[in-house]
Amino acid sequence: MTVNNEQAEHTPVRTKPWVPTFLSSEEFSEVEKQYVMKVIDNKHVFRYSGKKDSEAAQLEKLYRDRLNIKHCLAVNAGTSALISALIGAGIGPGDEVIVPAYTYIASASAVLIARAVPVIVECDDSLTLDPNAIEAAITPYTKAILPVHMKGIPCQMDEIMAIARKHNLIVIEDVAQANGGSYKGKQLGSIGDAGCFSFQQYKLITSGEGGMVATNNDTIYARACVYHDSAYGFWGINEFENVTLFPGENYRMSEINAALGLAQSERIDTVVAKLRNNKSKIVAGIKDIPQIQLQRVPDPEGDVSYSLNFFLKDAETAEKFASLLVREGIPCGTINNNGFADRHIYKNWTYIMEKRGASEQDTPWNCQSYKGNVQYSVDMCPNTLDWLSRAISISLHQSMSEEDCQDAINAIQKAASFLD
């Protein structure tokens, strides 16, 4: 009998399903139920009326303590946190804000909702903002830099902060994907002028939907408070008598969401410790494979460690490698081509590429206050597209066993052995 194809003979490294999609909701337990039920039992879901020690206030305290920061404001989403922080920092019409070419579209659209203009800048082999590309993007209108700690990887904050100081720019960290991460011993979100968290289900911890603004700056905090609630001046809670009131939205967090977020946030360090342990085992097992180049992690000790990313020599090899890994039972794709128009890559941000607003009349780009001339095109950040097209991303999970980690190592080694 002759063996007629490779497929028939192939035994995949893994046949069990890969790790769960969500980190956050996999941890739901009696604690979450208890905290949420307490709110239901107390019949009080609004944080501001007749409640001193609201769930939202407790969640804010937890983050103030974690981050060792003066102010935290709970809001209803990560996007709302970014908008509140931007408006809190006085960013608005006529201003430009530097954003990375690889981030969730909300980082850039938050800038637009604040009526400012996003300037899209290259990422490097850390898949975060390339500090060497920032200065060329600075114009007389630049007001802020918005570094994003993508996939739990801390940005190069020393370099970014040095550039910001030199040019007198505000730094707003987008920590949506890196809750629990740190950089050189400092918690992410506490390094720039403000840090913005998301508690959406895809993130490390969830409150259902939710977010947090963290800052040491009284003015940013006071203005963010005012913007997050159109009646902020009327609840008798305004700590800053001298802050001028202005119209806001409703980005308040409900007590149910806050209670869920509190139960989840209490175990951030436990979850991150497990993730780091798993990732470091896998990294040790694959770091010497000659065909792959591991993502550069600016501070490996601060990596939240739920994603394993590495590069192949070119896009074609990366696609081949991804399909080899899939065949071994590890679901993955290249970041640039994972079967859909990934909303984390600037070239797919259609409404930004086309400078569209809700109204044609008055967008941040065509309004009178804007004197700059930012340009966008799908090929404007070739380095970012090159890194992403060569990048394989594998999601990790706190529930991974020794065997799961070994499967990842074996599958990557085996896939590499089929190259060349």
Ligand SMILES: *Cc1c(COP(=O)(O)O)cnc(C)c1O
């Ligand atoms: C999820 C995310 C946001 C937005 O958070 P929401 O809670 O969904 O509004 C912003 N930035 C990044 C990088 C994200 O991943």
